[in-house]
Amino acid sequence: MIQDGRAQDFDVGGMVRVRLIGAGPDDANRASRQLGLDPTEPAGEADLTIRFEARLDVPAPLRIIGDDEAGFDDGGFVILGRGSARAIVPFDGLGQAGTIVARRGAGVPHLVPIINLTMLGKGILPLHASAFTYGGRGFVAPAWSKGGKTEVLLAFMAAGASLIADEWTYITPDGRLSGFRGPMRLLAWHLGQLPNLRRRLGMRRSLTLAAVDSLRGGGHIDVPPADLFGPERCSHSGQLDEVLLLVRSSAPGISVKPIAGRTVAERILFAHLHHRLDLIGRYWQFRYAFPDRHSDVLDDVAGRERALLDPLLTDRPAWLVEHPGRVDLRRLVDEIGAARAEVAVE
Numbered sequence: 001m002i003q004d005g006r007a008q009d010f011d012v013g014g015m016v017r018v019r020l021i022g023a024g025p026d027d028a029n030r031a032s033r034q035l036g037l038d039p040t041e042p043a044g045e046a047d048l049t050i051r052f053e054a055r056l057d058v059p060a061p062l063r064i065i066g067d068d069e070a071g072f073d074d075g076g077f078v079i080l081g082r083g084s085a086r087a088i089v090p091f092d093g094l095g096q097a098g099t100i101v102a103r104r105g106a107g108v109p110h111l112v113p114i115i116n117l118t119m120l121g122k123g124i125l126p127l128h129a130s131a132f133t134y135g136g137r138g139f140v141a142p143a144w145s146k147g148g149k150t151e152v153l154l155a156f157m158a159a160g161a162s163l164i165a166d167e168w169t170y171i172t173p174d175g176r177l178s179g180f181r182g183p184m185r186l187l188a189w190h191l192g193q194l195p196n197l198r199r200r201l202g203m204r205r206s207l208t209l210a211a212v213d214s215l216r217g218g219g220h221i222d223v224p225p226a227d228l229f230g231p232e233r234c235s236h237s238g239q240l241d242e243v244l245l246l247v248r249s250s251a252p253g254i255s256v257k258p259i260a261g262r263t264v265a266e267r268i269l270f271a272h273l274h275h276r277l278d279l280i281g282r283y284w285q286f287r288y289a290f291p292d293r294h295s296d297v298l299d300d301v302a303g304r305e306r307a308l309l310d311p312l313l314t315d316r317p318a319w320l321v322e323h324p325g326r327v328d329l330r331r332l333v334d335e336i337g338a339a340r341a342e343v344a345v346e
Contacts, residue, residue: 008039009046013170013178013237016118019046024104027052034111036166036181036224047118049099050111056085056103065285072289079109079282091286095121095297112168112180113279121297125171125308127268128275131164131179131238132156138177138238140169141321142264143246144271148323150184152246155329158194162235163225171312175240183222193329197228243318244336248325254332256339259320261313268309269302276301317343 010018010031018035019042020028032038058078062071071078071085079087087109088101095117102108116126129142130153141152153166165179191198201223225234245264249255283298297304319339323332 007042009042010035010037010039012037012115012119012180015122015124015170015172015178016047016115017044018115019049020052021049022052022104023050024052026105027102027107030107031111034180034182035115036183045097047097047122048115049097050108051099051101052104053101054104056088056101058085058088063289065288070282070285070289072286077286077289081106089282089286091283091298092290092293092295094118094283094295110279110282113276116168117279117295117297117301119170120301120304120308123173123308125305125312126272127169127171128167128271129169130166131169131177132161133164133235133238134159134161137241138164138175139242139244140171140177140240141244141246142268142271144274147248148246148321148327150186151190151323151327151329152244152321152332153184154190154194154197155327155332157229157233158196158329159333162233162238163229164235164238166225171240171308173308173311175312177238177240178236181225181234183224184228185220185222187220189326190329200228240312240316242340243313243316244321245318247320247322249322250324251322252324254324254327254335255322256319256335258339258343259318261316261318262310264318265306265309265313269305272305273302 007019007021008023008028012018012035020031028039059073059075062073062078064071068080070080076088077091078085079089086103086106089109090098094114100108119126127140127142129140130149131138131140132153133139134156141149143149150166153163157163163181164177165181166184167180167182169177169179171177191201243261243264245259245267283295287294319336321336
């Protein structure tokens with residue numbers, strides 16, 4: 001159990017250190033689930049500090065933006081929730097070391113996108129992708145949301161891969177991989193194809209998922225990766241060797257073919273623009289409140305990403321993997337393997 005109130009750190013891949021001060025158990029446990037990390041004792045300087053308070057003292061009156069979405073006074077910008085202050089976020093400092101003040105029990109708005117900006121500010125690429133090592137090589141599998149990141153990860157894990165990240169992968173300029181290993185979202189049809197994982201989950205969890213799936217036509221359960229594969233197969237890092245760009249298709253079969261790394265980079269840029277919409281919307285609210293204050297990282301986020309993506313992807317083998325939504329997981333591994341063998345990846 002995470003203790004109440006004490007300072008604690010989350011070390012994201014040895015790249016960004018997030019420090020929680022005064023967090024309640026719910027806040028700390030929520031952060032731990034999101035990041036797939038256990039807290040550690042504070043050490044050194046934090047890259048992002050989040051200070052929790054029982055109540056945020058916000059001057060009145062506030063100037064309100066939108067339908068009670070945010071407010072501001074002459075000094076600061078406040079994100080609102082259910083009619084009260086939820087967090088004070090210095091948007092002009094995002095991407096650099098800074099402090100967010102949050103109301104205890106209300107969560108931290110935009111925590112993962114803010115960590116991603118902090119990575120970018122340090123010259124590290126955040127990639128919306130799963131990542132794993134297989135056959136001695138490191139793979140990243142980027143996709144649009146619901147594009148198959150979990151499916152390709154499950155498929156290769158069932159074939160003996162080791163997990164690096166399941167949702168966001170972080171890549172240094174020299175190609176080192178790390179990332180989040182938060183709970184994996186499993187559907188009933190996933191376990192229908194992977195009986196070993198069903199047995200590992202146990203009868204109670206499997207029956208719960210089957211019941212939810214039959215009642216709602218597509219329920220899910222969230223399971224920590226270590227519960228599925230064991231901690232020994234949830235590695236902490238790897239090296240980027242190949243890219244699998246995942247695209248869902250209305251065609252019934254699986255298609256795997258080489259694709260230029262530059263094309264992958266361009267697609268990823270637009271996928272990331274979509275992922276940042278909520279955060280960018282908040283930033284525009286901030287700029288409305290304070291037109292003369294801005295974030296250098298947010299203002300040039302696409303340019304910074306392009307500068308990192310191009311050298312990382314240009315000379316690495318990349319594959320366009322088109323697949324139906326409910327893909328045959330075993331065949332997915334076979335088809336990717338066959339395409340790689342035909343091109344003779346070194």
